[in-house]
Amino acid sequence: MDRNKVQEALNPITDGLFGKQRPVRYERPHFKVRPLVRMLQDLTSIPIEDMYAYAFSREPLNGKFDDGQRKSWMKQAVCCGREYAEKICCLYGVRSPEELSEAMGLKVEYPTFPENADRVLFAEFREPGNIKIYMDAVKKAHKFTERPEVKEVLTEQLDIKGLLLAHELFHFVEEKYKDEIFTKQEKIRLWSLGPLHNDSTVIALSEIAAMAFAQAITGIPYSPYVMDVFLVYGYSPEEASGLYEEIMEYAGKIPCCEEGEPV
Ligand SMILES: [Zn+2]
Numbered sequence: 001m002d003r004n005k006v007q008e009a010l011n012p013i014t015d016g017l018f019g020k021q022r023p024v025r026y027e028r029p030h031f032k033v034r035p036l037v038r039m040l041q042d043l044t045s046i047p048i049e050d051m052y053a054y055a056f057s058r059e060p061l062n063g064k065f066d067d068g069q070r071k072s073w074m075k076q077a078v079c080c081g082r083e084y085a086e087k088i089c090c091l092y093g094v095r096s097p098e099e100l101s102e103a104m105g106l107k108v109e110y111p112t113f114p115e116n117a118d119r120v121l122f123a124e125f126r127e128p129g130n131i132k133i134y135m136d137a138v139k140k141a142h143k144f145t146e147r148p149e150v151k152e153v154l155t156e157q158l159d160i161k162g163l164l165l166a167h168e169l170f171h172f173v174e175e176k177y178k179d180e181i182f183t184k185q186e187k188i189r190l191w192s193l194g195p196l197h198n199d200s201t202v203i204a205l206s207e208i209a210a211m212a213f214a215q216a217i218t219g220i221p222y223s224p225y226v227m228d229v230f231l232v233y234g235y236s237p238e239e240a241s242g243l244y245e246e247i248m249e250y251a252g253k254i255p256c257c258e259e260g261e262p263v
Pocket residue numbers: 167168171206207210
């Protein structure tokens with residue numbers, strides 16, 4: 001389910017909430033802008049396991065699964081990420097994402113922007129061992145952490161650059177251990193015909209495990225999915241608020257009031 005589908009599904013509600021803003025012709029959806037600190041407070045209180053519906057909403061094969069399957073996979077992928085965090089730290093005898101990357105022979109670069117600016121991208125891993133962290137997004141978000149009330153919610157522990165690096169590092173780790181790791185071994189059968197069949201990995205499992213891995217490596221006390229909203233906020237408070245609403249709905253929670261509204 002993509003954002004537009006979610007919007008369609010929520011239309012009976014949003015019609016009421018958004019007045020008559022729903023466009024007849026295509027237009028970017030409008031979202032109420034929510035106060036950053038309130039959004040962060042809400043999101044940091046959702047345990048990573050409760051993010052399963054949101055985590056799978058980006059999965060191309062999501063329509064093939066039911067909630068029972070999503071929940072069970074979420075648990076297994078979270079365990080996988082945590083297990084490999086311990087395994088890798090033990091193996092290399094270091095704990096910071098930078099030291100781990102160096103020990104594993106990765107090339108890490110910190111350009112300001114992605115070369116292709118057609119989509120929002122904060123970091124990426126490319127085989128065989130290249131990671132890029134895009135600093136424009138990191139710097140924008142970092143500015144907000146200078147506000148004491150934001151720092152209090154996100155804690156001293158947060159190092160945005162390190163968190164993004166740890167996430168990407170997992171994608172390298174799962175390639176390295178692809179013959180045994182859960183995220184590469186777990187597959188679903190797309191079709192079979194006599195002795196022929198086509199099996200596919202589930203991308204969401206890799207993303208969930210990468211988030212759990214990054215949380216374990218950096219030691220932040222909340223799920224790194226919070227960064228989806230926090231990093232987007234630097235570019236568009238409105239889009240970030242839309243994403244926040246979506247995460248809250250998926251987690252079965254009620255979003256906070258909009259900016260300036262009496263609480
Ligand atoms: Zn990823």
